Amino acid sequence: MRNAWTKSGALMVATAALGGVLAGCGSDDGSDTPGKAGRSGAAREQGTAAVRAAYDRTAQADTAKLTVRVRATADGQTAVSDGRGVVDLKDGDSALTVTAQGRPVEQRVVDQILYQKVPGARTPAGKPWVRVDLKRLASQQGLGTQGIGDPARSAAFARAVTDRGVSKAGRETVGGVATTRYRVNVDVGALPDGANLRRQLGPAVPMQLWLDDDGRIRRQQIETAVKTPIPASAAASGQSAAPQQLRIDTILEYSDFGMDVDVEAPPTAQVTDLTDRTPQDGGTPRG
Structure with missing residues (x-):
């Protein structure tokens, strides 16, 4: 049986790594409109305060149910995944059942380590689980490590929001809960590792947040294009090549705040580490 962690698996790993970087910044459309007629400076300041406090x-709710939909496109190939599960909002640990490319995948993130299990599939070592160190993967791919899978660090994104970067977009219902929707622009250069992220994302990243009446995030919608490094094979051969782009569209929704969440890593004997076998050129894993 062909290794299940090839093209679709590689996109899923890339999405997990990049999704962590982008967890605090992104959007589904348009830009903010701070100069819109009738919007006072005081209203902008209130919106900025609400967004900055939201993370x-x-x-503070500690835990929540999480649903996520990710669409990742690179080199003309698209992978779509839908996930449902739980998340620890303080340390970023999570457990999800993800359906990607029609295959169910059990996925856990513990201490910034991604674990995945595809029913019926086996790694080259014959073990059911694969392991990817997201921090190391991001470093290898030149993406920086700030914010990888760690919502506790996302306050840094809030600090990169200015009054001119926030506008209120009205009231909407999300999961049966009344919310206020905000459009936000994040100054990428003001983020931790901002110089590196700016090369990947550009100077600013738009985001939309839906906040409930307690100021908590109920939905976060992201749509961004990320410049990925020049393939290693091209660099090694001296070929000229432009950075590739990975487009990631993501919708996160939170509910059932404060529920019991206990996420543990799989037994070591059942895990194969694929961090250094993750495709760098869009092909099959190295090693």
Whole structure:
């Protein structure tokens, strides 16, 4: 049986790594409109305060149910995944059942380590689980490590929001809960590792947040294009090549705040580490 962690698996790993970087910044459309007629400076300041406080207020709930939909496109190939599960909002650990390319995948993130299990599939070592160190993967791919799978660090994104970067977009219902939707622009250069992220994301990243009346995030919608490094094979051969782009569209929704969440890593004997076998050129894993 062909290794299940090839093209679709590689996109899923890339999505997990990049999704962590982008967890605090992104959007589904348009830009913010701070100069819109009738919007006072005081209203903008109130919106900015609400957005800046949202991550802390959400993390104070400790835990939540999480649904996520990710669409990743690179080199003309698209992978779509839908996930449902639970998340620890303070340390970023999570357990999800993800359906990607029609295959169910059990996925856990513990201490910034991604674990995945595809029913019926086996790694080259014959073990059911694969392991990818997201921090190391991001470093290898030149993406920086700040914010990888760690909502506790996302307050840094809030600090990169200015009054001119926030506008209120009205009231909407999300999962049966009344919310206020905000459009936000994040100054990428003001983030931790901002110079590196700026090369990947550009100077600013738009985001949309839906906040409930307690100021917690109920939905976060992201749509961004990320410049990925020049393939290693091209660099090694001296060929000229432009950075590739990975487009990631993501919708996160939170509910059932404060529920019991206990996420553990799989037994070591059942895990194969694929961090250094993750495709760098869009092909099959190295090693």
